[in-house]
Amino acid sequence: MQKIRFGTTLYIGEESLERLSDFKNEKILIVTDSFIASSDLLSRIKSYIDSSTEIMVFSEVIPDPPIDNIVAGLEYSKDFPVTILLAIGGGSAIDAAKAMFYFGKLTERFNQIRFIAIPTTSGTGSEVTNFSIITDDEKGTKYPLITDEILPDEAILDSGLVAGLPPKQTADTGIDVLTHAIEAYVSTSANDISDALSEKAIRYVFTYLERAYKDGNDKEAREKMHMASTMAGMAFNIASLGLNHGIAHAAGARWHIPHGRINGILLPNVICYNAGVIKGNYTKNTTPAANRYAEIAKFLGLNAGNTQMGVRSLVNAILALEKRLSIPKSLSEWGVSKKQFESDKNVIAEAALADRCTETNPITPTREDVISILGKSFI
CATH class of the missing domain: 3.40.50.1970 (Rossmann fold)
Incomplete structure (x- = not known):
């Protein structure tokens, strides 16, 4: 119940x-x-x-x-x-x-x-x-x-x-919306109602975020992104979030990275982890989360002939959108030094595992899993 x-x-x-x-x-x-x-x-x-x-x-x-x-x-x-x-x-x-x-x-x-x-x-x-x-x-x-x-x-x-929100803040907050909606969609507590809210929010982000980023006075884009934010909030208030936010809370506090930006850096790598992608290849068995990510690719009209193709298409679409929004590709590009990374990664991993958001991640991560995701996000 x-x-x-x-x-x-x-x-x-x-x-x-x-x-x-x-x-x-x-x-x-x-x-x-x-x-x-x-x-x-x-x-x-x-x-x-x-x-x-x-x-x-x-x-x-x-x-x-x-x-x-x-x-x-x-x-x-x-x-x-x-x-x-x-x-x-x-x-x-x-x-x-x-x-x-x-x-x-x-x-x-x-x-x-x-x-x-x-x-x-x-x-x-x-x-x-x-x-x-x-x-x-x-x-x-x-x-x-x-x-x-x-x-x-x-x-x-x-x-x-x-209307007057600067482009960089528009991008950061918009990617936060996307992360909320995707994590709620693959959460272990997701249901039909949270799915409906998540789906609409994801569609709006891919349709309107870049428009709002390029033209802050685009009234329709601003209205739709404002509603997307609220709908994604309603979705994760029902279904909670996942490991992406668990790591983002810990790493963001440690390295003082804006919340939406750290979510954007982590998101492609967390999706790959949850979908069973190891070193660019899929594990033999498709994970339940991989099927859910493929569903997202399908309703966005991306190439999703099979589950693996759908996950790959979604990750590529996110990376392409983040590039157009000038979201850093990695923690090192943001400015985290190798010394900082090595010094903090274990503490961040422990904090991420203890974070309440991680409880509803579709795969139960280990400390080594989190460190691996951080490593892929650092390079």
Whole structure:
């Protein structure tokens, strides 16, 4: 038996920010980063909030928010009687707000408040998931916080907020969407509903991501990628993820690589591992995951006359897309040195195996498997 919960009410389409005008006489704590706090974006969002509502802004969220950042946000707002927690930003801002919400509820500060998320990137899907990724700076490790307690009550999806996203960030976040959707599709907890969401998200990425990358003002491409991000988030909130994210959390924290970029570097090699590809050749027995990857190739219209051909076509299509998006092909191309790699690979492998996301990978990896994937991703 599986439990599927869609607990977040979505407001989508043009002028979806009008939803904020429904709130009167509230006390809204906005959680965001310093860039958004100083931009026109925040002013635009605040313009929809009724004048009867008091606003406090915590704008100190940093990328890959560490535990200290969460504590600072709670301390900053301790004397403000919050009635609505409003997260505005990419994955880091929304994840920080989720962690604040969780610990605020533990202390009964946030028991009766509404939690709303407004994503300003098209990548994490965090606005509809019960995941939050928090970093332990001292250990150089990312920890997933996974509980329905942090699922936002509402999400406002206004694609106009991502129109100015730079090409590099568009590429990184878009590849994160693709990784979410593919991992959810081959997850051991996948089902018909998560499959439908994953498939649509994958189709949208291959159709619209490059367009959004080349022209940030392509309204249709931005809208579709914004929806793809949310659909992929809904898919992996049902089915969870896999080894790609398990390694990405560990390696990204260690080497400070943007999350979508490290996912993109790893993705072709993780697919080959799950599909049973060893040194460019397939093992004698086709893995269940290989069949699933071939299904993806088929619905994308790629060459998939047999399972092996389908997997190869999918990997090649991903590599070609990442090349057009200027995603680095390897960890060394990104800037990880051989010395760093050799020093950290064992620690990263152990952290990846302990990561909650790895639990639903279609093949149970060993420490040596993870090190092998890292090695292929380094060269």
